Amino acid sequence: xxxxxxxxxxxxxxxxxxxxxxxxxxxxxxxxxxxxxxxxxxxxxxxxxxxxxxxxxxxxxxxxxxxxxxxxxxxxxxxxxxxxxxxxxxxxxxxxxxxxxxxxxxxxxxxxxxxxxxxxxxxxxxxxxxxxxxxxxxxxxxxxxxxxxxxxxxxxxxxxxxxxxxxxxxxxxxxxxxxxxxxxxxxxxxxxxxxxxxxxxxxxxxxxxxxxxxxxxxxxxx
Amino acid sequence: xxxxxxxxxxxxxxxxxxxxxxxxxxxxxxxxxxxxxxxxxxxxxxxxxxxxxxxxxxxxxxxxxxxxxxxxxxxx
Numbered sequence: 001x002x003x004x005x006x007x008x009x010x011x012x013x014x015x016x017x018x019x020x021x022x023x024x025x026x027x028x029x030x031x032x033x034x035x036x037x038x039x040x041x042x043x044x045x046x047x048x049x050x051x052x053x054x055x056x057x058x059x060x061x062x063x064x065x066x067x068x069x070x071x072x073x074x075x076x077x078x079x080x081x082x083x084x085x086x087x088x089x090x091x092x093x094x095x096x097x098x099x100x101x102x103x104x105x106x107x108x109x110x111x112x113x114x115x116x117x118x119x120x121x122x123x124x125x126x127x128x129x130x131x132x133x134x135x136x137x138x139x140x141x142x143x144x145x146x147x148x149x150x151x152x153x154x155x156x157x158x159x160x161x162x163x164x165x166x167x168x169x170x171x172x173x174x175x176x177x178x179x180x181x182x183x184x185x186x187x188x189x190x191x192x193x194x195x196x197x198x199x200x201x202x203x204x205x206x207x208x209x210x211x212x213x214x215x216x217x218x219x220x221x222x
Numbered sequence: 223x224x225x226x227x228x229x230x231x232x233x234x235x236x237x238x239x240x241x242x243x244x245x246x247x248x249x250x251x252x253x254x255x256x257x258x259x260x261x262x263x264x265x266x267x268x269x270x271x272x273x274x275x276x277x278x279x280x281x282x283x284x285x286x287x288x289x290x291x292x293x294x295x296x297x298x
Protein backbone atom coordinates (compact mmCIF):
# COMPACT_ATOMS: atom_id res chain seq x y z
CA UNK A 1 0.00 0.00 0.00
CA UNK A 2 1.46 3.33 -1.09
CA UNK A 3 0.51 6.53 0.66
CA UNK A 4 0.97 10.28 0.59
CA UNK A 5 0.65 12.96 3.25
CA UNK A 6 -0.40 16.43 2.10
CA UNK A 7 1.50 19.22 3.85
CA UNK A 8 -0.09 22.66 4.18
CA UNK A 9 1.59 25.71 5.71
CA UNK A 10 0.63 25.29 9.38
CA UNK A 11 0.19 21.50 9.32
CA UNK A 12 1.74 20.11 12.49
CA UNK A 13 0.71 16.44 12.57
CA UNK A 14 2.12 15.62 9.13
CA UNK A 15 5.19 13.91 10.58
CA UNK A 16 3.16 11.93 13.14
CA UNK A 17 0.97 10.76 10.26
CA UNK A 18 4.05 9.85 8.22
CA UNK A 19 5.49 7.81 11.11
CA UNK A 20 2.18 5.95 11.57
CA UNK A 21 1.91 5.16 7.86
CA UNK A 22 5.54 4.03 7.68
CA UNK A 23 5.21 1.84 10.80
CA UNK A 24 2.08 0.09 9.67
CA UNK A 25 2.55 -0.10 5.89
CA UNK A 26 6.32 -0.65 5.91
CA UNK A 27 6.87 2.17 3.39
CA UNK A 28 7.51 5.84 3.95
CA UNK A 29 4.70 7.97 2.51
CA UNK A 30 5.35 10.65 -0.10
CA UNK A 31 5.17 14.09 1.51
CA UNK A 32 3.30 16.35 -0.92
CA UNK A 33 3.43 20.14 -0.57
CA UNK A 34 0.06 21.84 -1.06
CA UNK A 35 1.32 23.86 -4.05
CA UNK A 36 1.73 20.69 -6.12
CA UNK A 37 -0.96 20.10 -8.73
CA UNK A 38 -0.55 16.33 -9.14
CA UNK A 39 -0.35 13.42 -6.74
CA UNK A 40 2.14 10.57 -6.98
CA UNK A 41 0.62 7.16 -7.73
CA UNK A 42 -0.67 6.23 -4.26
CA UNK A 43 -3.54 4.24 -2.74
CA UNK A 44 -4.10 6.35 0.36
CA UNK A 45 -3.93 10.13 0.79
CA UNK A 46 -3.78 11.57 4.30
CA UNK A 47 -4.69 15.14 5.21
CA UNK A 48 -2.99 15.78 8.56
CA UNK A 49 -3.92 17.77 11.64
CA UNK A 50 -2.67 21.22 12.41
CA UNK A 51 -3.69 24.82 11.89
CA UNK A 52 -3.27 25.28 8.17
CA UNK A 53 -3.17 28.95 7.20
CA UNK A 54 -3.55 29.80 10.88
CA UNK A 55 -7.24 28.81 10.66
CA UNK A 56 -7.79 32.18 8.93
CA UNK A 57 -11.35 32.87 7.73
CA UNK A 58 -12.57 29.41 8.90
CA UNK A 59 -10.68 26.24 9.78
CA UNK A 60 -9.65 24.50 6.56
CA UNK A 61 -11.21 27.18 4.33
CA UNK A 62 -8.04 28.45 2.66
CA UNK A 63 -6.41 25.00 2.40
CA UNK A 64 -9.51 23.68 0.68
CA UNK A 65 -8.60 26.05 -2.21
CA UNK A 66 -4.97 24.85 -2.42
CA UNK A 67 -3.82 23.61 -5.85
CA UNK A 68 -3.33 20.03 -4.58
CA UNK A 69 -6.93 19.76 -3.38
CA UNK A 70 -8.25 19.57 -6.95
CA UNK A 71 -6.08 16.47 -7.41
CA UNK A 72 -7.24 15.04 -4.05
CA UNK A 73 -10.87 15.55 -5.14
CA UNK A 74 -10.25 13.70 -8.40
CA UNK A 75 -8.46 10.87 -6.58
CA UNK A 76 -11.40 10.57 -4.14
CA UNK A 77 -13.83 10.40 -7.06
CA UNK A 78 -11.69 7.61 -8.56
CA UNK A 79 -12.08 5.64 -5.33
CA UNK A 80 -8.67 6.25 -3.75
CA UNK A 81 -8.75 6.30 0.04
CA UNK A 82 -8.62 9.71 1.67
CA UNK A 83 -8.14 10.07 5.44
CA UNK A 84 -8.59 13.52 6.97
CA UNK A 85 -7.70 13.87 10.65
CA UNK A 86 -8.61 16.94 12.72
CA UNK A 87 -7.65 19.89 10.48
CA UNK A 88 -7.76 17.35 7.62
CA UNK A 89 -11.43 16.66 8.47
CA UNK A 90 -12.10 20.41 8.45
CA UNK A 91 -10.46 20.67 5.00
CA UNK A 92 -12.61 17.79 3.71
CA UNK A 93 -15.86 19.48 4.79
CA UNK A 94 -14.70 22.79 3.30
CA UNK A 95 -13.98 21.13 -0.06
CA UNK A 96 -17.39 19.46 0.00
CA UNK A 97 -15.95 15.93 -0.02
CA UNK A 98 -17.79 15.39 3.27
CA UNK A 99 -21.06 17.00 4.43
CA UNK A 100 -21.45 19.39 7.37
CA UNK A 101 -19.05 21.79 9.05
CA UNK A 102 -16.83 21.89 12.14
CA UNK A 103 -17.55 24.76 14.46
CA UNK A 104 -15.94 26.19 17.61
CA UNK A 105 -16.27 23.74 20.53
CA UNK A 106 -19.47 24.39 22.47
CA UNK A 107 -17.55 25.01 25.71
CA UNK A 108 -15.10 27.30 23.84
CA UNK A 109 -12.22 25.33 25.38
CA UNK A 110 -9.42 23.74 23.43
CA UNK A 111 -9.93 20.04 24.24
CA UNK A 112 -6.74 18.00 24.46
CA UNK A 113 -7.12 14.52 26.01
CA UNK A 114 -7.86 10.89 25.29
CA UNK A 115 -11.55 10.34 24.59
CA UNK A 116 -13.64 7.18 24.38
CA UNK A 117 -15.10 6.53 20.93
CA UNK A 118 -17.69 3.99 19.87
CA UNK A 119 -17.00 2.29 16.55
CA UNK A 120 -20.39 2.46 14.87
CA UNK A 121 -19.68 0.91 11.50
CA UNK A 122 -17.01 -1.71 10.76
CA UNK A 123 -18.01 -2.14 7.11
CA UNK A 124 -15.49 0.42 5.84
CA UNK A 125 -11.86 -0.23 4.95
CA UNK A 126 -10.87 2.23 7.68
CA UNK A 127 -12.76 0.39 10.43
CA UNK A 128 -12.69 -3.24 9.32
CA UNK A 129 -10.14 -4.19 12.00
CA UNK A 130 -12.45 -3.01 14.82
CA UNK A 131 -15.45 -4.78 16.37
CA UNK A 132 -18.85 -3.14 15.88
CA UNK A 133 -19.92 -1.28 19.01
CA UNK A 134 -16.42 -1.48 20.50
CA UNK A 135 -15.22 1.44 22.65
CA UNK A 136 -11.70 2.62 21.82
CA UNK A 137 -9.55 5.44 23.24
CA UNK A 138 -7.99 7.96 20.87
CA UNK A 139 -6.57 11.41 21.67
CA UNK A 140 -8.26 14.60 20.50
CA UNK A 141 -6.62 18.04 20.34
CA UNK A 142 -8.86 20.68 18.82
CA UNK A 143 -10.67 23.96 19.26
CA UNK A 144 -13.09 23.50 16.37
CA UNK A 145 -14.45 19.96 16.46
CA UNK A 146 -18.10 20.68 17.06
CA UNK A 147 -19.70 18.85 14.12
CA UNK A 148 -22.73 20.57 12.63
CA UNK A 149 -25.10 19.62 9.85
CA UNK A 150 -28.82 20.25 9.39
CA UNK A 151 -31.24 17.62 10.73
CA UNK A 152 -31.99 16.20 7.26
CA UNK A 153 -28.29 15.65 6.57
CA UNK A 154 -27.75 14.13 10.04
CA UNK A 155 -30.66 11.70 9.56
CA UNK A 156 -29.37 10.76 6.12
CA UNK A 157 -25.76 10.06 7.13
CA UNK A 158 -26.87 8.16 10.22
CA UNK A 159 -29.36 6.14 8.18
CA UNK A 160 -26.67 5.27 5.66
CA UNK A 161 -24.25 4.11 8.36
CA UNK A 162 -21.84 6.92 7.54
CA UNK A 163 -21.25 7.94 11.14
CA UNK A 164 -18.36 5.57 11.82
CA UNK A 165 -17.04 7.01 15.11
CA UNK A 166 -19.11 8.59 17.85
CA UNK A 167 -17.87 10.11 21.11
CA UNK A 168 -18.98 7.91 24.01
CA UNK A 169 -19.34 11.12 26.08
CA UNK A 170 -19.87 14.78 25.21
CA UNK A 171 -16.51 16.22 24.13
CA UNK A 172 -17.17 19.37 22.12
CA UNK A 173 -20.90 19.76 21.60
CA UNK A 174 -20.88 17.89 18.27
CA UNK A 175 -24.35 17.13 16.94
CA UNK A 176 -25.28 13.56 17.89
CA UNK A 177 -21.72 13.20 19.28
CA UNK A 178 -20.37 12.63 15.79
CA UNK A 179 -16.57 12.17 15.78
CA UNK A 180 -15.98 10.71 12.30
CA UNK A 181 -17.93 10.23 9.07
CA UNK A 182 -17.37 8.68 5.66
CA UNK A 183 -18.58 9.79 2.23
CA UNK A 184 -21.30 7.98 0.29
CA UNK A 185 -18.86 5.50 -1.24
CA UNK A 186 -16.95 4.87 1.99
CA UNK A 187 -13.49 5.78 0.65
CA UNK A 188 -13.20 9.20 2.32
CA UNK A 189 -13.06 9.36 6.13
CA UNK A 190 -12.91 12.54 8.19
CA UNK A 191 -12.44 12.35 11.96
CA UNK A 192 -11.47 14.78 14.73
CA UNK A 193 -9.59 12.26 16.94
CA UNK A 194 -5.98 11.44 16.05
CA UNK A 195 -5.47 7.71 15.32
CA UNK A 196 -1.85 8.44 14.28
CA UNK A 197 -1.14 9.43 17.89
CA UNK A 198 -2.17 5.99 19.19
CA UNK A 199 -0.16 3.45 17.26
CA UNK A 200 2.35 2.24 19.85
CA UNK A 201 2.24 1.63 23.60
CA UNK A 202 4.76 4.42 24.29
CA UNK A 203 2.12 6.90 23.10
CA UNK A 204 -0.27 5.72 25.80
CA UNK A 205 -2.43 3.51 23.64
CA UNK A 206 -2.57 1.56 20.39
CA UNK A 207 -6.25 1.81 19.46
CA UNK A 208 -5.47 3.97 16.43
CA UNK A 209 -3.18 1.40 14.88
CA UNK A 210 -6.01 -0.83 13.69
CA UNK A 211 -7.37 1.95 11.48
CA UNK A 212 -4.16 1.83 9.43
CA UNK A 213 -4.04 -1.98 9.63
CA UNK A 214 -7.57 -2.14 8.24
CA UNK A 215 -6.46 -0.05 5.25
CA UNK A 216 -3.44 -2.29 4.65
CA UNK A 217 -5.70 -5.35 4.83
CA UNK A 218 -8.00 -3.85 2.18
CA UNK A 219 -5.07 -4.04 -0.26
CA UNK A 220 -4.03 -7.54 0.82
CA UNK A 221 -7.59 -8.71 0.18
CA UNK A 222 -7.86 -6.89 -3.15
CA UNK B 223 -14.94 50.23 -6.04
CA UNK B 224 -15.52 48.81 -2.59
CA UNK B 225 -17.84 46.10 -1.39
CA UNK B 226 -18.69 45.09 2.14
CA UNK B 227 -19.61 41.54 2.99
CA UNK B 228 -21.30 40.59 6.26
CA UNK B 229 -21.09 36.92 7.18
CA UNK B 230 -23.41 35.70 9.93
CA UNK B 231 -24.32 32.33 11.37
CA UNK B 232 -27.63 30.95 10.14
CA UNK B 233 -30.57 30.91 12.52
CA UNK B 234 -30.60 27.67 14.44
CA UNK B 235 -26.81 27.34 14.36
CA UNK B 236 -25.53 27.56 17.91
CA UNK B 237 -23.05 30.41 18.42
CA UNK B 238 -20.96 29.58 21.52
CA UNK B 239 -18.77 32.67 21.02
CA UNK B 240 -21.81 34.94 20.86
CA UNK B 241 -23.11 33.35 24.03
CA UNK B 242 -19.81 33.88 25.84
CA UNK B 243 -19.87 37.56 24.80
CA UNK B 244 -23.43 37.84 26.09
CA UNK B 245 -22.42 36.36 29.46
CA UNK B 246 -19.45 38.74 29.67
CA UNK B 247 -21.73 41.71 28.99
CA UNK B 248 -24.10 40.49 31.71
CA UNK B 249 -21.29 40.19 34.21
CA UNK B 250 -20.20 43.75 33.35
CA UNK B 251 -23.62 44.88 34.43
CA UNK B 252 -25.22 45.10 30.99
CA UNK B 253 -28.28 43.12 31.95
CA UNK B 254 -30.02 44.46 28.82
CA UNK B 255 -27.96 42.10 26.67
CA UNK B 256 -30.33 39.24 25.96
CA UNK B 257 -28.56 37.48 23.11
CA UNK B 258 -25.42 38.06 21.04
CA UNK B 259 -24.57 36.64 17.63
CA UNK B 260 -21.05 37.11 16.34
CA UNK B 261 -20.22 37.41 12.65
CA UNK B 262 -17.56 38.63 10.25
CA UNK B 263 -17.20 41.84 8.30
CA UNK B 264 -15.07 41.70 5.15
CA UNK B 265 -14.13 44.75 3.08
CA UNK B 266 -13.21 44.14 -0.56
CA UNK B 267 -11.36 46.55 -2.82
CA UNK B 268 -12.48 45.57 -6.33
CA UNK B 269 -11.85 46.55 -9.91
CA UNK B 270 -14.46 49.10 -11.02
CA UNK B 271 -17.45 47.52 -12.66
CA UNK B 272 -17.21 44.19 -10.80
CA UNK B 273 -20.69 42.70 -10.95
CA UNK B 274 -22.67 41.69 -7.90
CA UNK B 275 -22.83 38.18 -9.38
CA UNK B 276 -19.04 37.93 -9.15
CA UNK B 277 -19.09 39.03 -5.52
CA UNK B 278 -21.84 36.46 -4.83
CA UNK B 279 -19.57 33.83 -6.31
CA UNK B 280 -16.72 34.93 -4.01
CA UNK B 281 -19.07 34.58 -1.05
CA UNK B 282 -20.30 31.13 -2.04
CA UNK B 283 -16.87 29.77 -2.94
CA UNK B 284 -14.82 31.16 -0.09
CA UNK B 285 -15.99 34.01 2.10
CA UNK B 286 -18.94 32.17 3.66
CA UNK B 287 -19.57 28.50 4.36
CA UNK B 288 -23.20 28.23 3.35
CA UNK B 289 -23.66 25.07 5.42
CA UNK B 290 -23.61 27.26 8.54
CA UNK B 291 -23.45 30.89 7.39
CA UNK B 292 -25.44 33.53 5.51
CA UNK B 293 -23.88 36.48 3.75
CA UNK B 294 -25.02 39.96 2.80
CA UNK B 295 -23.29 42.19 0.26
CA UNK B 296 -23.22 45.97 0.29
CA UNK B 297 -21.69 47.76 -2.68
CA UNK B 298 -20.28 51.13 -1.69
